[in-house]
Amino acid sequence: MAILVVGSVAFDGIETPSGRVERVLGGAATHFSLAASYFTDVRVIAVVGEDFTAENEAVFTNRGIDTRGIEHTSGKSFFWAGSYLNNLNEAQTLKTELNVFQSFSPKIPVEYQDSEFLFLANIDPVLQADVRAKMPKVKLVCGDTMNYWINDHSENLKKVLKGLDGLLINDTEAKLLAHDTNLVKAADKILAMGPKSLVVKHGEYGATAFFSERSFEKNGTPPSKVFLPFRAPALPLSEVVDPTGAGDSFAGGFFGYIASQKELTPAIFKKAMFYGGVMGSFAVERFGTERLAQLDPKEIEERFALFRELSHLE
């Protein structure tokens, strides 16, 4: 079933120990939708400027992604430049030019109205809330955010959190959002803010899902059931070429797999965590969208099997 994703479609300038690119296609919605496109139909809401070419758009459409919700406007696309030279786990932002995103007002094409899954990628929580309000009938909503919104836009963010089935963030963001340095306590506090489930991404160490008694209520699971957390591995890689978009790719694999299934059970949630790790592991193998734009579905299944072997006793 189709996922609607709202988030940035952008250009990135990136330097890592493996090299440097001046300007490649990037943005949270881009990485998310490419990763999710291997599992289900994806529709994108974003805004781009005059510098967004037919070739850029083809990266989406070649993967069958519906780009009718990408608004073309005058001006320049969102541009971000970052360096991982000192730390592959955390980008040092060198430049952020919001450009066309500064005055973006999301419009939902009529063809997108029947989307059953909604992903609110990392973007101004005001825009996330706006799109959420325009899609009242979606079956499942997950979202992401980042330090900037947690620190300086927390009231707006908290409104978004109330309506989420799942929140996907990293360790630093979780601890910052909860004002707690213990991850288990932080997770409890975040689940009390609204999200029914929380996925904390640990970069090279994988990810942990924390559940509330409401995590699977839409599937008819009794709300009294207590669920253990779940830990999914990441693949030990001898070279991380470009970490940009790894988290968005994780979210795309995770939510794409969930949207491809009939219902959300604990077993499906766990498999989704593995597919998230799988797509994240591909994403970092090349700069920008290069690797995720042209995967063979067979490679995905092979790597899923690898993740299983990497973490399972038998």
Added chain:
Amino acid sequence: MAILVVGSVAFDGIETPSGRVERVLGGAATHFSLAASYFTDVRVIAVVGEDFTAENEAVFTNRGIDTRGIEHTSGKSFFWAGSYLNNLNEAQTLKTELNVFQSFSPKIPVEYQDSEFLFLANIDPVLQADVRAKMPKVKLVCGDTMNYWINDHSENLKKVLKGLDGLLINDTEAKLLAHDTNLVKAADKILAMGPKSLVVKHGEYGATAFFSERSFEKNGTPPSKVFLPFRAPALPLSEVVDPTGAGDSFAGGFFGYIASQKELTPAIFKKAMFYGGVMGSFAVERFGTERLAQLDPKEIEERFALFRELSHLE
């Protein structure tokens, strides 16, 4: 089958966000042998001073640990004081008093000579090499080390590494030892230094085992076989009371389980990684040796099942 462990038996002063203890029984060999004692017979080589009481010794003997190799001498026992107030993942050392360890020359009691497993806990590599040389017939040797020996005693340490079946260290130590910030590359370099297998402990994120083609040669496994790394989880805990000895307890659970088995296969290595995590998770629940000194074996099996559920798809 019996494990002989050489390492520190000491007293610790510890402060953490959960509290503070002025002086509790500690030391790498102490935590290791308590954890291993739930799986197999354990014999300790160490030196203590006049401040080591019958009550301290009973912590070992109550768990059936053979203390005939703990030499009592004049002077004070090794004392370490550390603080985790700023960072639960890394102690800030406040005081190190080697005391009786300064002039320690390990003697192996005749009753220890038939030990088939040897663990070289974190201690001066000169002492590790000495004990290794005195136990030429052991079946399997694993060991630990720390930043201090890696930085300032690297030539001595490298001699020890050549003779190890398995090295257990943490991320920081692995990257320091290999002079490489990528864990996979660091593991390759360390395996080339001698250890047949490498276990890298990630604290709250679990541990990863890296194998060489020689990892299971003693079991008759053909040396051409390539083994994937293996990732074992750690238990998400809402309170880490005292991280001191978590790594030694991991090593004790890991090596204790291996010593309790007939042969070292990949499947047994993987289960050993889980038992390592299990014993580490108990260790940090109380200060010092309090928790590991009095576990119910049933608790260990229950927690093993929890680790499995935490990380397995089905």
